[in-house]
Amino acid sequence: MASTTTQHPFAALTPIPPALPTIRDEDWRFTPLKAVTAQPWSVPSTAPVKHDTPDLGGARVVFVNGRADEAQSRLSGLPAGVTISRELAPLQQASPERPFVALNAACARAGAVIRVARNVKIEHPVLVVYSSSDGAAFTRLRLELEQGAELSVAEHFCGTGRHFLGSITEAVIGANASLKIARVVADSAQAVHVGEFNARLGRDARLVLDSIALEAEFARTELRVELDGEGSHCDLRGLALARGTALFDHQIHVDHAKPHATSRQLFRNVLDDRSRGVFSGRVIVRPGALGTDAQQQNNNLLLSDDARVDTKPMLEIYADDVKCSHGATSGQLxxxxxxxxxxxxxxxxxxxxxxxxxxxxxxxxxxxxxxxxxxxxxxxxxxxxxxxxxxxxxxx
Amino acid sequence: MAQNESIQALTEQEYKHGWVTHIDSDQVPAGLSEDVVRLISAKKNEPQWLLEWRLRAYRHWLTMKEPTWQKPKYPAIDYQSVIYYSAPKPKKELSSLDEVDPELLATFEKLGISLDEQKRLAGVTSNVAIDVVFDSVSVKTTFQEELKKAGIIFCSFSEAVHNHPELVKKYLGTVVPFTDNYFATLNSAVFSDGSFCYIPKGVRCPMELSTYFRINSAGTGQFERTLLVADEGAYVSYLEGCTAPSRDENQLHAAVVELVALKGAQIKYSTVQNWYPGDKDGKGGVYNFVTKRGVAEENAKLSWTQVETGSAITWKYPSCILKGDNSVGEFYSVAMTRDYQQADTGTKMIHIGRNTKSTIISKGISAGHGDQTYRGQVKILKSAVGARNFSACDSLLLGDKCGAHTVPYIESSNAGAIIEHEASTSKISDEQIFFLRQRGLSEEDAVNLIVNGFCKDVLSELPMEFAVEAQKLLGLKLEGAVG
Incomplete structure (x- = not known):
C-alpha cells in the first residue's frame, strides 16, 4: 500500500488515486514497482514528439503523451465497413479492481475505437503509435470485430526520456472473426509501461498476439484472453530482451470458458546485465469446457550472473476431458x-x-x-x- | 455407463480405519492459553528451557494471523474448542514398555501393526522398528535395544528430551523455527510428543524406522513433532503412517517434521497418509496442516516420498534446503483426492550450495468433487553455481466435477543453473479402458492398472512394505472412480 506520509506517484493526475500494489500482492510478487513509485509523475507536456515507426501501408493512429495527434495520424482511405473513431470508449472488460485499470478509468484523456463490419477484411495492418516524452499518460484502444471480420494491428510504444504510459487495449472478436496483433515496446531506456490487453473471443474466433519488449526500464504486460466461444483459438507469443536494470514482466491469463477451444502460449526471456524477467501464465479450464487443448511454454535464457528470472506457469482445471500441459526452462547458453x-x-x-x-x-x-x-x-x-x-x- | 459405475464404486469405498478404541484418556480441558502450554509441559515433566521455548512460540503465535492465501477453503477453526493434549490413561505405572495396555495393543493389531510380533517379510531379513503415537503420546517404540547396539537413538520425543537433552536442544527448531508459520508456531507451543531419531557418524541404520500416528479421542488435535538427525555419512530410511476414527467434526493435525542431514548423510523419509477424509458429502475429516522441512549439508541427500490419500484437507510442502555443496533433494508424491477432499501439496527446493541437484515428481489423481493443487517452488540463489532442477507434475482427472491445478514458482538468480519444469493434465481415455477390457480385465481392474502405472515412478521409491500398502490403498480409493 502506498505510504501515507509520501505523496502518491499519481497524485498530480487524479485527486483520489487508488493504492498501488506491492510485492505482498500475489500478482505483483516478483514485480517491485520501484520504477513507478521512485518519484511523482507530472501531467505530460503538450510538445509534439516524433516517432520513427515505419509505415506499414495502412491507417495510422498516433497518441503523443496520451493525447490524440491528428497531424501524424492517417485515418482516411479505409475500406468500406471499417471505421476508426477518436472516442474514449468506457472500459468494458478490464476489471476496475486492479489499480492500474482504476487509474486508467480516472486519468485517460484519449482513446480510439476501430470497428470492422461483418465479413470485412483489411489488407494493411492498422498502426497504433504511443509516443511519449515525459509525465504520465493513460490511453485506451478498443477493437470491435463483427462476425467473420479480419483485422491486423501493430501497437508501438516508443518515445524519449523518462515517462509512464498506462495503456489498455480491449478487443471483442466476433464469431469466426480473426485478429492479429503485435505489441512492440521499443522505448527509451527510462520508459515505464504498464499495459493490458483484454480479448473476448466468440465461436470459432481466432487471435494471434505477439508481445515484444525490446527496450524500457520497466514494462509489465497483462494479456487476458477469454475463450468464450466453442472452437475458438488463441496463439500468444512473447519475447523480452532485457538489459541494464530493466524489468520485463508478462502476465498471461487464458480462460477456457467454452468447450473445444485451443490455446497456445510461447514466451521467451533473454536477460542480460542486471535485468529481471518475470513470467506468470495462468490457464483456467472452466467446468464444462470439455475438449480443451491448452499448451504453455516458457523458456528463459540468462546471459549474465546478475540477471534473474521468476516464472510461474499455472494450470487451473475444473473439467476432465482436457489436454493441458505446460513447460518452463531456465538456463544459460x-x-x-x-x-x-x-x-x-x-x-x-x-x-x-x-x-x-x-x-x-x-x-x-x-x-x-x-x-x-x-x-x-x-x-x-x-x-x-x-x-x-x-x-x-x-x-x- | 458401466465405466462411471465402476469409478463410482471405487470412490465410494468406506474408510476402513474409522472405528474408535474405548480407552480412558487423560486430557487437558479444551482451549488454548499460556496455562495450557504450561500444563502440557508440566505433564511431560519438561525442563525449563523447553517450557520457555514453548511459551515464546505461544506468544509469537498470538501475534500471527491464520493464512488465507491457499486454495483449500474451510470453515474457521475455533482454536479454543480443541483439546491440545490427550493421552491414553495407563491402568498403572508402567515399569517396562512390555506392560502397555492390551487394549492399545489390540488397537494397533487391528490397524495391522503388530507391536509384539516383529514384523518380518517372508524371505526378507529386513525388519521395521516402530514408534507408535496414540493421540498425543508415544505408547511404544520397538526394537530399541537392537538399535542401541548400533548407537542409534530412536525414541519418543519426550524420552529424548529427558535422556538426550543436549541433542534435542542443539537441533530443535533449527530447520523449522518456532516463528516459521501459523501452524508450525502453534505446534511449537503445544506439541505433545513425536519421534526423535539420531544416527551417529558413519552408521547405516540396519532397519527401517517407522512412526505410526493414530488420533483416537474426539475433539482432540494432534500436534506431534519429529526430529531426525543423521550425522556425517549416516543413512536412514524413515516411514510414517497415519489413521483416525470417522467423526463428524473436523479434527486438526498440525505436525512439524525436521530433518537434519549433516555432511554426506542420507535421509529417506516416506509417508503414507490416510487420515479420515470425511464422509462422501464432505462432512468431518482431518485437517492435515503439516510443516516438513529438511536441511542438507555438503554431499548430503534428502528424499521425501509421500502417498497422500486421506484427510479432508491436506496442506503440506515437504521442503529441502540444499545448503551444502553437491547436496541433493528429491520429492516424490502421489496425492489422491475424492469426494470433497482437498489437497494442496508440493515442495520447495531451495538451492544454496554449488552443484546442488533436485528432482520433483508429483502425481495427482482427482475424482468425485476432489480438488487438488500442486504448489511448488524452485529457488536458485546466486551462490548455487551449477544447480540443476527437474520437475514433472502430472494430474489425472477422473470425473468432470473434480479439479486439478498446478502452481509452480521458479525463481532463478543464477545463469549457470539449469531448470526444467513440465506438467500435464489428462484423463483416462476410453481407448485405454477399451483395450484393457478387451484383454479380459474388468472395468475396475483396468482403472486400477492405469492408475498404478501412472503412479509407478513414485511408488517405486517407497520401501517395499509401504509400496505394497500404498498400492492397495490406491486400489481401494479408486474403486468406482473412472469417467
Missing part, C-alpha cells in the same frame, strides 16, 4: 554449442550472439502482422551486430 561454433572459426562473442539470436528469433520470425517482422529484424540486427538481417521471412 549451451557451452558445447558455443564450443562447436568456435571450432568453426567464430569468435566467442559472435558465437554467443548467434545462439542468442536464434533463441530470440524463433518468436520474431513467427510474428503474424505483415511488415512487423522486417521492422524488428532490423532492430534485432542492432542488438546482435548485424545478425538480424538474416531473419527468414514468413510472409508469402
Amino acid at each position: 549451451d557451452a558445447n554449442a558455443v564450443f562447436f561454433l568456435r571450432s568453426r572459426g567464430l569468435d566467442e562473442a559472435t558465437a554467443r550472439h548467434l545462439l542468442t539470436f536464434a533463441f530470440a528469433n524463433e518468436i520474431i520470425e513467427h510474428i503474424a502482422v505483415p511488415g512487423v517482422q522486417q521492422w524488428l529484424s532490423a532492430q534485432m540486427g542492432e542488438r546482435f551486430h548485424g545478425l538480424g538481417g538474416t531473419a527468414r521471412s514468413n510472409e508469402q
Whole structure:
C-alpha cells in the first residue's frame, strides 16, 4: 500500500488515486514497482514528439503523451465497413479492481475505437503509435470485430526520456472473426509501461498476439484472453530482451470458458546485465469446457550472473476431458554449442550472439502482422551486430 | 455407463480405519492459553528451557494471523474448542514398555501393526522398528535395544528430551523455527510428543524406522513433532503412517517434521497418509496442516516420498534446503483426492550450495468433487553455481466435477543453473479402458492398472512394505472412480 506520509506517484493526475500494489500482492510478487513509485509523475507536456515507426501501408493512429495527434495520424482511405473513431470508449472488460485499470478509468484523456463490419477484411495492418516524452499518460484502444471480420494491428510504444504510459487495449472478436496483433515496446531506456490487453473471443474466433519488449526500464504486460466461444483459438507469443536494470514482466491469463477451444502460449526471456524477467501464465479450464487443448511454454535464457528470472506457469482445471500441459526452462547458453561454433572459426562473442539470436528469433520470425517482422529484424540486427538481417521471412 | 459405475464404486469405498478404541484418556480441558502450554509441559515433566521455548512460540503465535492465501477453503477453526493434549490413561505405572495396555495393543493389531510380533517379510531379513503415537503420546517404540547396539537413538520425543537433552536442544527448531508459520508456531507451543531419531557418524541404520500416528479421542488435535538427525555419512530410511476414527467434526493435525542431514548423510523419509477424509458429502475429516522441512549439508541427500490419500484437507510442502555443496533433494508424491477432499501439496527446493541437484515428481489423481493443487517452488540463489532442477507434475482427472491445478514458482538468480519444469493434465481415455477390457480385465481392474502405472515412478521409491500398502490403498480409493 502506498505510504501515507509520501505523496502518491499519481497524485498530480487524479485527486483520489487508488493504492498501488506491492510485492505482498500475489500478482505483483516478483514485480517491485520501484520504477513507478521512485518519484511523482507530472501531467505530460503538450510538445509534439516524433516517432520513427515505419509505415506499414495502412491507417495510422498516433497518441503523443496520451493525447490524440491528428497531424501524424492517417485515418482516411479505409475500406468500406471499417471505421476508426477518436472516442474514449468506457472500459468494458478490464476489471476496475486492479489499480492500474482504476487509474486508467480516472486519468485517460484519449482513446480510439476501430470497428470492422461483418465479413470485412483489411489488407494493411492498422498502426497504433504511443509516443511519449515525459509525465504520465493513460490511453485506451478498443477493437470491435463483427462476425467473420479480419483485422491486423501493430501497437508501438516508443518515445524519449523518462515517462509512464498506462495503456489498455480491449478487443471483442466476433464469431469466426480473426485478429492479429503485435505489441512492440521499443522505448527509451527510462520508459515505464504498464499495459493490458483484454480479448473476448466468440465461436470459432481466432487471435494471434505477439508481445515484444525490446527496450524500457520497466514494462509489465497483462494479456487476458477469454475463450468464450466453442472452437475458438488463441496463439500468444512473447519475447523480452532485457538489459541494464530493466524489468520485463508478462502476465498471461487464458480462460477456457467454452468447450473445444485451443490455446497456445510461447514466451521467451533473454536477460542480460542486471535485468529481471518475470513470467506468470495462468490457464483456467472452466467446468464444462470439455475438449480443451491448452499448451504453455516458457523458456528463459540468462546471459549474465546478475540477471534473474521468476516464472510461474499455472494450470487451473475444473473439467476432465482436457489436454493441458505446460513447460518452463531456465538456463544459460549451451557451452558445447558455443564450443562447436568456435571450432568453426567464430569468435566467442559472435558465437554467443548467434545462439542468442536464434533463441530470440524463433518468436520474431513467427510474428503474424505483415511488415512487423522486417521492422524488428532490423532492430534485432542492432542488438546482435548485424545478425538480424538474416531473419527468414514468413510472409508469402 | 458401466465405466462411471465402476469409478463410482471405487470412490465410494468406506474408510476402513474409522472405528474408535474405548480407552480412558487423560486430557487437558479444551482451549488454548499460556496455562495450557504450561500444563502440557508440566505433564511431560519438561525442563525449563523447553517450557520457555514453548511459551515464546505461544506468544509469537498470538501475534500471527491464520493464512488465507491457499486454495483449500474451510470453515474457521475455533482454536479454543480443541483439546491440545490427550493421552491414553495407563491402568498403572508402567515399569517396562512390555506392560502397555492390551487394549492399545489390540488397537494397533487391528490397524495391522503388530507391536509384539516383529514384523518380518517372508524371505526378507529386513525388519521395521516402530514408534507408535496414540493421540498425543508415544505408547511404544520397538526394537530399541537392537538399535542401541548400533548407537542409534530412536525414541519418543519426550524420552529424548529427558535422556538426550543436549541433542534435542542443539537441533530443535533449527530447520523449522518456532516463528516459521501459523501452524508450525502453534505446534511449537503445544506439541505433545513425536519421534526423535539420531544416527551417529558413519552408521547405516540396519532397519527401517517407522512412526505410526493414530488420533483416537474426539475433539482432540494432534500436534506431534519429529526430529531426525543423521550425522556425517549416516543413512536412514524413515516411514510414517497415519489413521483416525470417522467423526463428524473436523479434527486438526498440525505436525512439524525436521530433518537434519549433516555432511554426506542420507535421509529417506516416506509417508503414507490416510487420515479420515470425511464422509462422501464432505462432512468431518482431518485437517492435515503439516510443516516438513529438511536441511542438507555438503554431499548430503534428502528424499521425501509421500502417498497422500486421506484427510479432508491436506496442506503440506515437504521442503529441502540444499545448503551444502553437491547436496541433493528429491520429492516424490502421489496425492489422491475424492469426494470433497482437498489437497494442496508440493515442495520447495531451495538451492544454496554449488552443484546442488533436485528432482520433483508429483502425481495427482482427482475424482468425485476432489480438488487438488500442486504448489511448488524452485529457488536458485546466486551462490548455487551449477544447480540443476527437474520437475514433472502430472494430474489425472477422473470425473468432470473434480479439479486439478498446478502452481509452480521458479525463481532463478543464477545463469549457470539449469531448470526444467513440465506438467500435464489428462484423463483416462476410453481407448485405454477399451483395450484393457478387451484383454479380459474388468472395468475396475483396468482403472486400477492405469492408475498404478501412472503412479509407478513414485511408488517405486517407497520401501517395499509401504509400496505394497500404498498400492492397495490406491486400489481401494479408486474403486468406482473412472469417467
